[in-house]
Amino acid sequence: MAQRRYSLFAVAREAMRFHSGWERAWTSPEPKKRYDVIVVGAGGHGLATAYYLGKNHGIRNIAVIEKGWLGGGNTGRNTTIIRSNYLQDPSAALYEKARALYEDLSQDLNYNVMFSPRGLLMLAQTEHEVRGYKRTVHANTLQGVETEWIDAKRVKDLVPIINIDGPRYPVLGALYQARGGTARHDAVAWGYARACSAMGMDIIQQCEVTGIRTANGRVQGIDTTKGAIDCGKLAIVVAGHSSVLAEMAGFRLPIESMALQALVSEPIKPCMDVVVMANTVHGYMSQSDKGEMVIGGGTDGFNNYTQRGSWQHIEETVRALIETFPMISRLKMLRQWGGIVDMTGDRSPILSTTPVENIFVNCGWGTGGFKAIPGSGWAMADLVARGQPGPLAADFGLNRFREGRFIDESVAAGVAH
Amino acid sequence: MSTRLSRGGRLIDRSKPMNFTFNGKRLRGFAGDTLASALLGADQMLVGRSFKYHRPRGIVASGVEEPNALLGLGRGARFEPDQRATTTELFEGADTASQNHWPSLDFDVGVVNNWAYRFLPAGFYYKTFMFPRVAWKHLFEPVIRRSAGLGRAPVDRDGDRYEQAYAFCDVLVAGGGVAGLAAALQAARAGKRVMVLEQTPHWGGRAPVDGGTIDGKPVADWIKSAVQDLERMSNVTLRNRCMVAGVHDHGHVIGYERVADHTPGDGRPRHRLWRIRAGEIISATGAIERPLAFAGNDVPGVMLASAVRDYVVNFAVSPGDRTVIVTNNDDAYRTAFALIDAGLIVAAIVDARPSATGDLVQKARARGIRVLEGRGIAKVKGTKRVTGVQICAQAGEGAALEDIACDCVAMSGGWSPVVHLWSHCGGKLIWDEARACFRPDATRPPTGDQGQPMVRAVGAANGALTLPEVLADAGGPAADAPAEGPIAAVWVMPQGAPDALRFKAFLDYQNDVKVSDVQLAAREGYTSVEHTKRYTTLGMATDQGKLSNINGLAVLSDALGQPIPATGTTTFRPPYEPISFGAIAGEARGEIFQPLRRTPMHDWHASQGAHWEPVGLWRRPYCYLRTGEGLQDAVRREIRNTRNAVGLLDASTLGKILVKGPDAGRFLDMMYTNMMSTLPVGKCRYGLMCNENGFLMDDGVVVRLSEDSWLCHTTSGGADRIHAHMEDWLQCEWWDWKVYTANLTEQFAQVAVVGPNARKLLEKLGGMDVSKEALPFMTWAEGTLGGVRARVFRISFSGELSYEIAVPASEGMAFWTRFLEAGADLGVMPYGTEALHVMRAEKGFIMIGDETDGTVIPQDLGLGWAISKKKADYIGKRAQERSHMASPDRWQLVGLETLDGSVLPDGVHAAAPGHNANGQRNVQGRVTSTYFSPTLNKGIAMGLVHRGPARMGEVLDFPVGADKVVQARIVDPVFYDKEGEKGNV
Ligand SMILES: Cc1cc2nc3c(=O)[nH]c(=O)nc-3n(C[C@H](O)[C@H](O)[C@H](O)COP(=O)(O)OP(=O)(O)OC[C@H]3O[C@@H](n4cnc5c(N)ncnc54)[C@H](O)[C@@H]3O)c2cc1C
Numbered sequence A: 001m002a003q004r005r006y007s008l009f010a011v012a013r014e015a016m017r018f019h020s021g022w023e024r025a026w027t028s029p030e031p032k033k034r035y036d037v038i039v040v041g042a043g044g045h046g047l048a049t050a051y052y053l054g055k056n057h058g059i060r061n062i063a064v065i066e067k068g069w070l071g072g073g074n075t076g077r078n079t080t081i082i083r084s085n086y087l088q089d090p091s092a093a094l095y096e097k098a099r100a101l102y103e104d105l106s107q108d109l110n111y112n113v114m115f116s117p118r119g120l121l122m123l124a125q126t127e128h129e130v131r132g133y134k135r136t137v138h139a140n141t142l143q144g145v146e147t148e149w150i151d152a153k154r155v156k157d158l159v160p161i162i163n164i165d166g167p168r169y170p171v172l173g174a175l176y177q178a179r180g181g182t183a184r185h186d187a188v189a190w191g192y193a194r195a196c197s198a199m200g201m202d203i204i205q206q207c208e209v210t211g212i213r214t215a216n217g218r219v220q221g222i223d224t225t226k227g228a229i230d231c232g233k234l235a236i237v238v239a240g241h242s243s244v245l246a247e248m249a250g251f252r253l254p255i256e257s258m259a260l261q262a263l264v265s266e267p268i269k270p271c272m273d274v275v276v277m278a279n280t281v282h283g284y285m286s287q288s289d290k291g292e293m294v295i296g297g298g299t300d301g302f303n304n305y306t307q308r309g310s311w312q313h314i315e316e317t318v319r320a321l322i323e324t325f326p327m328i329s330r331l332k333m334l335r336q337w338g339g340i341v342d343m344t345g346d347r348s349p350i351l352s353t354t355p356v357e358n359i360f361v362n363c364g365w366g367t368g369g370f371k372a373i374p375g376s377g378w379a380m381a382d383l384v385a386r387g388q389p390g391p392l393a394a395d396f397g398l399n400r401f402r403e404g405r406f407i408d409e410s411v412a413a414g415v416a417h
Numbered sequence B: 001m002s003t004r005l006s007r008g009g010r011l012i013d014r015s016k017p018m019n020f021t022f023n024g025k026r027l028r029g030f031a032g033d034t035l036a037s038a039l040l041g042a043d044q045m046l047v048g049r050s051f052k053y054h055r056p057r058g059i060v061a062s063g064v065e066e067p068n069a070l071l072g073l074g075r076g077a078r079f080e081p082d083q084r085a086t087t088t089e090l091f092e093g094a095d096t097a098s099q100n101h102w103p104s105l106d107f108d109v110g111v112v113n114n115w116a117y118r119f120l121p122a123g124f125y126y127k128t129f130m131f132p133r134v135a136w137k138h139l140f141e142p143v144i145r146r147s148a149g150l151g152r153a154p155v156d157r158d159g160d161r162y163e164q165a166y167a168f169c170d171v172l173v174a175g176g177g178v179a180g181l182a183a184a185l186q187a188a189r190a191g192k193r194v195m196v197l198e199q200t201p202h203w204g205g206r207a208p209v210d211g212g213t214i215d216g217k218p219v220a221d222w223i224k225s226a227v228q229d230l231e232r233m234s235n236v237t238l239r240n241r242c243m244v245a246g247v248h249d250h251g252h253v254i255g256y257e258r259v260a261d262h263t264p265g266d267g268r269p270r271h272r273l274w275r276i277r278a279g280e281i282i283s284a285t286g287a288i289e290r291p292l293a294f295a296g297n298d299v300p301g302v303m304l305a306s307a308v309r310d311y312v313v314n315f316a317v318s319p320g321d322r323t324v325i326v327t328n329n330d331d332a333y334r335t336a337f338a339l340i341d342a343g344l345i346v347a348a349i350v351d352a353r354p355s356a357t358g359d360l361v362q363k364a365r366a367r368g369i370r371v372l373e374g375r376g377i378a379k380v381k382g383t384k385r386v387t388g389v390q391i392c393a394q395a396g397e398g399a400a401l402e403d404i405a406c407d408c409v410a411m412s413g414g415w416s417p418v419v420h421l422w423s424h425c426g427g428k429l430i431w432d433e434a435r436a437c438f439r440p441d442a443t444r445p446p447t448g449d450q451g452q453p454m455v456r457a458v459g460a461a462n463g464a465l466t467l468p469e470v471l472a473d474a475g476g477p478a479a480d481a482p483a484e485g486p487i488a489a490v491w492v493m494p495q496g497a498p499d500a501l502r503f504k505a506f507l508d509y510q511n512d513v514k515v516s517d518v519q520l521a522a523r524e525g526y527t528s529v530e531h532t533k534r535y536t537t538l539g540m541a542t543d544q545g546k547l548s549n550i551n552g553l554a555v556l557s558d559a560l561g562q563p564i565p566a567t568g569t570t571t572f573r574p575p576y577e578p579i580s581f582g583a584i585a586g587e588a589r590g591e592i593f594q595p596l597r598r599t600p601m602h603d604w605h606a607s608q609g610a611h612w613e614p615v616g617l618w619r620r621p622y623c624y625l626r627t628g629e630g631l632q633d634a635v636r637r638e639i640r641n642t643r644n645a646v647g648l649l650d651a652s653t654l655g656k657i658l659v660k661g662p663d664a665g666r667f668l669d670m671m672y673t674n675m676m677s678t679l680p681v682g683k684c685r686y687g688l689m690c691n692e693n694g695f696l697m698d699d700g701v702v703v704r705l706s707e708d709s710w711l712c713h714t715t716s717g718g719a720d721r722i723h724a725h726m727e728d729w730l731q732c733e734w735w736d737w738k739v740y741t742a743n744l745t746e747q748f749a750q751v752a753v754v755g756p757n758a759r760k761l762l763e764k765l766g767g768m769d770v771s772k773e774a775l776p777f778m779t780w781a782e783g784t785l786g787g788v789r790a791r792v793f794r795i796s797f798s799g800e801l802s803y804e805i806a807v808p809a810s811e812g813m814a815f816w817t818r819f820l821e822a823g824a825d826l827g828v829m830p831y832g833t834e835a836l837h838v839m840r841a842e843k844g845f846i847m848i849g850d851e852t853d854g855t856v857i858p859q860d861l862g863l864g865w866a867i868s869k870k871k872a873d874y875i876g877k878r879a880q881e882r883s884h885m886a887s888p889d890r891w892q893l894v895g896l897e898t899l900d901g902s903v904l905p906d907g908v909h910a911a912a913p914g915h916n917a918n919g920q921r922n923v924q925g926r927v928t929s930t931y932f933s934p935t936l937n938k939g940i941a942m943g944l945v946h947r948g949p950a951r952m953g954e955v956l957d958f959p960v961g962a963d964k965v966v967q968a969r970i971v972d973p974v975f976y977d978k979e980g981e982k983g984n985v
Helices: A008-016 A044-057 A089-109 A127-143 A152-158 A185-198 A239-249 A311-324 A326-330 A370-386 A399-403 B035-041 B109-115 B135-147 B178-189 B219-232 B305-315 B333-341 B359-366 B420-424 B467-473 B515-523 B529-536 B549-560 B581-585 B602-607 B631-644 B664-671 B719-733 B758-765 B809-822 B833-842
Strands: A034-040 A062-065 A120-124 A148-151 A173-177 A202-204 A209-215 A218-224 A227-236 A255-265 A275-278 A283-287 A293-303 A332-344 A350-353 A359-363 B013-022 B025-031 B046-049 B056-058 B070-073 B080-084 B094-097 B162-174 B194-197 B236-239 B242-248 B252-257 B271-283 B287-289 B302-304 B322-327 B345-351 B371-373 B375-381 B388-393 B402-405 B408-412 B415-417 B429-432 B437-440 B455-457 B506-508 B610-615 B618-624 B646-650 B655-660 B684-690 B696-706 B709-714 B740-743 B748-754 B780-785 B788-793 B802-808 B828-830 B891-898 B909-915 B921-933 B938-946 B955-960 B964-971
Touching: A034 A044, A034 A218, A044 A062, A044 A185, A044 A359, A044 A370, A062 A185, A062 A227, A089 A127, A089 A185, A089 A370, A120 A127, A120 A152, A127 A148, A127 A173, A127 B909, A127 B921, A127 B955, A148 A152, A152 A173, A185 A202, A185 A370, A185 B529, A209 A239, A227 A239, A227 A370, A239 A255, A239 A332, A239 A359, A255 A311, A275 A311, A283 A311, A293 A311, A311 A326, A311 A332, A311 B581, A326 B581, A332 B581, A350 A370, A359 A370, B013 B035, B025 B035, B035 B094, B035 B305, B046 B070, B162 B178, B162 B252, B162 B581, B178 B194, B178 B219, B178 B271, B178 B467, B194 B242, B194 B271, B219 B236, B242 B271, B242 B420, B271 B420, B271 B581, B287 B305, B302 B305, B305 B322, B305 B333, B305 B408, B322 B333, B322 B375, B333 B345, B333 B359, B333 B408, B345 B375, B345 B388, B345 B402, B359 B371, B415 B437, B420 B455, B506 B515, B506 B549, B515 B529, B515 B549, B529 B549, B602 B618, B602 B809, B610 B833, B618 B631, B618 B833, B631 B646, B631 B828, B631 B833, B646 B758, B646 B809, B655 B664, B655 B719, B664 B709, B664 B719, B696 B719, B709 B719, B719 B740, B748 B758, B748 B809, B758 B802, B758 B809, B788 B809, B802 B809, B809 B828, B833 B921, B833 B938, B891 B921, B909 B938, B921 B955
Parallel strands: A034 A062, A034 A227, A062 A202, A120 A275, A227 A359, B013 B094, B162 B194, B162 B271, B194 B236, B271 B455, B302 B408, B322 B345, B322 B408, B345 B371, B646 B828
Antiparallel strands: A120 A173, A148 A173, A209 A218, A218 A227, A255 A293, A255 A332, A275 A283, A283 A293, A350 A359, B013 B025, B046 B056, B070 B080, B070 B094, B242 B252, B252 B271, B287 B415, B375 B388, B388 B402, B429 B437, B610 B618, B646 B748, B655 B709, B655 B740, B684 B696, B696 B709, B748 B802, B780 B788, B788 B802, B891 B938, B891 B964, B909 B921, B909 B955, B921 B938, B955 B964
């Protein structure tokens, strides 16, 4: 199906006829009997997987099955931070691949995802953090990820509204990734969906997967609320519900599901052009193009599926950010929400083959998978198409838990005497 | 013109005029006014500019749903952007300003967006601004950012304070209208502990404006007596200016009290945040009137019919001289009566219904008001103020039948119950066809901890829209009001409005979302209500769709050709109305932002020039600065003095967890990698604690106090976490083991006395035999030292002769002083954490958080000796047996020395030849701790290196930045006193 390109001229042309000529961004078909590949979950990761299966591997007989509306999971609930200043080699490779793909994603998808490499700072507020971030800078240099250590004065120059000499945790410096930033989360999902649809793939919304059929250790198809569908290969990309789907296929995943919350203020005129993360006090903030201060904090300490979190986290996060940015005290919280994040034991994702032949999983992105969407889709497509992981996914297999080959990013878990 | 009427106004006090300013203009209102009523009373209808098109906008509503009248309020430390004029009470000297325009409210260049409206439909930015690539960040985004946003960003630190409080009740009633009061009376009379929270300063809600009788009395009288009754009951708490912001799981309710917004600077906290646990929540939150969508429905002077009536009745403000009322229901007729009673003109009532017959309609006709049936408004005339309306047939496409001159349009599209509190925790809604609204579905309420219904909606919030219905629903006395005819489900005017009209018919005022935008979203496949919302930004403005959501989804349903319930609603998220970050944070800011833990010697450290370092919630002296010293000088002085004479460290922050009970030994054998059950009484043992994944998580000296009790020292930052970790295992896994734990960290002050003169110093204090024989290394004794009851541990973290002495916290400072006095001639001097760190590194001791980072197992650190081989199990054992953990290919602890004696930079990595499959430089190790050692007068470092211990003497390359390399040799990690002679004295 030929799809009309989006451009300024197209908008101008449509303006003349009150925009009556725009076609659907994606179609809304009934499921076919069989697909070469079924991707379960039309979040960013699922859609990107389908997109790169088509684009990089020429596989287009694909359905993406979504129980709600596409992009309605964590992809549409996150605080859109994009960075690749990870410590461990496998993470840095994957997240940097994603970040690099984000640079051209709008052009690639012909959909403006508003990737805004506005710069990202992770504040160091203890000596321990200073050492940790210096370590990250050195690691990143060798990994080909551009980051730098900057001192408190430079922090203040970049973020005039910050308070660098608070009485409790003065800012000692920061890990700075100049080309980290944000993108518009919905647009990422929509852009991929539109591009998939243009390649002839079926995105089937309001269709819940209720069962997975296997025979002789091999996938046959799925049962859904819209009936049974057969498939050659199955990619499970459902974030917080991964364990539920795995159970349908008869295996278990080392995933825990917890609520993570975010909130925004009422919109104000631009006052902060970068993203700031303050890990000691635990909060982070950026300002959206609409002017809202976008704020996120910690996860609940217990498992649940309700997409609501505990109030005390909101208080803790807001306190931390008022300490960091005293001027926000007189702003108001407009809206708070939660998403269910899929946490693994080492806080790194899973891109893996499974005990069932031709079933692949992509999950465990936890609190930070938005930034990974293009890279994850790229690596997952490769895994699904070839049946085995390429270099980007190689270290993220399920076997790492059995072997103890963790990719642990929780350097901050240590403490000083 | 809007103006103040000479009579009436039930909420204002004309004897108390108040001065205020708007955009620098001096204006006057009265006590009891809101900012909005005061502005209208002073003929200020135009109050702001919209978000996208910068269209001139006026006040639309009279409550929390107001989308346009958002003002900057106050100055300096009391400046606040985006303050709703309709919910903010006027106070003397209020300094207000309109927002989102440049250079001025009357002349705003941003309005070019309005002329270009055709080019800027919903989501246009997703389709454009893609080329050239760099332009998004450098050109388009900055322009969009600047034109978006509403109020100015505050600059100063907040000048007010905030408070938080807890409360508990059986029944929490949200909303002090007649339904809330009736429900509260009923619950209170049944003996329940009741709290009633009302967001405005007034009781009774809408009823006093709308009229009727309750229990045979005029509503105002009934309200008065109901409030008096409630006030008299000791089981009832009434709080006004207090909004229920959110209902959270398990009956946790957040109340937001605006204590002093109307009396700024009077010393009281500005806001108070209530955290309430309620057995049951009654949502009596009323209903909000909907606008109608017709072209020009956003021109200043077009208002909600209920708001017009509120301003007239409550504040004696006339929004306009000549009003046209446009409606699809009977209720709006009340506005006509209010206007006429106030001596104003109602030009016509434009009723979209083909025929209107209710009591109120009859009455209007009887009073000679012109009622046009089956008519709608084709368009509103005027730009900064309504000048008239063009009337058309509602059923048609907008052909003008007649123009009616007016300066105010009062519109009513029906009422939507406020279902937010019902929905926050998952209460479900049903579509009420007859009333054209979503209302709570009583069969699917939000549920509490036992699965019981947690919220009950009553009155208008439950879809009961007339006074008799409301009272009946809330369990109140009988009420009387005129009977109302049915509403017609009209959303857009006229029904067949062509493009040109739909492009000017607004749904979401603040975000400039029009009927055409929602239809475009539907056409383009953004058909889920969430997609439509996000694509068009409908309902995402500061009113969170209070005015726009239902109209928007009616338009969407129509575009999709499906019934409204099939479309469904978006999710209702807390807070009901925005609440200040200040209130959410409460008192916890500045010094007390987090609890500050102080050791008994804290103040002394401060007085001696302590340079603080935060460690968990503690602050510890990093070093003690003397006049003229830099940090480095001070650290080196402290180290030299400790190594050569004697140093004192305040070690009180070290975690001290008492573990006691018949199963305590067995328990500690599981907690630690070492065998603790066999530790003899009187002995100390260095212990390692791993998590389930086998990684080292904490270390410290464990002391056997008696047959059934052990004292576990943890790292300073780790005490609470380790205590929780112990309890987690005890409570969740080994709940039948007889073990008790207590975190005694703050019960003791602990002093480390370190250095060659340490024993002499203790002997000077006297009272205990601390000789090598009586108190060998890794033992402890209890006694009286210098007259203070003390436990003396002979342990060392520096390699020097060292004692750590614990005394009751209350004696800590006196004890510390005694050391200083007695040690004057022995060269006693305090040292800080940095000296501690350097000395432990000189001695090759690991530090949790430096050598460990959650990925390191004890075996990596050469601590295999601390792992008991005799035990069947300990936490982490199984994990450590996994293939990668047991592999010899791991990075292991070594010492590192640069070839030129310089200090290796923090955190550098050792490069290995070549690149990996992802194109990254290969690495073979990294530095974990690196210091200048004043003792050895050169740089020393520890690091983890691939098969490190087997590679002694090898030289590694450590790239620093892009083009520099530092070389360092692998050496033994113990740099100082390898034989351990210093401590063995
Ligand atoms: C509050 C919050 C803030 C965050 N902030 C950031 C951030 O700043 N930066 C960042 O990088 N990451 C962030 N994240 C994490 C990020 O959002 C996620 O990691 C990422 O979006 C996950 O994408 P996904 O495609 O894997 O999952 P999702 O977007 O959740 O998609 C999974 C989809 O699977 C569907 N599904 C589930 N079960 C079934 C079934 N049985 N049948 C069919 N479909 C099913 C779901 O409906 C859903 O649409 C945040 C997350 C949250 C909750």
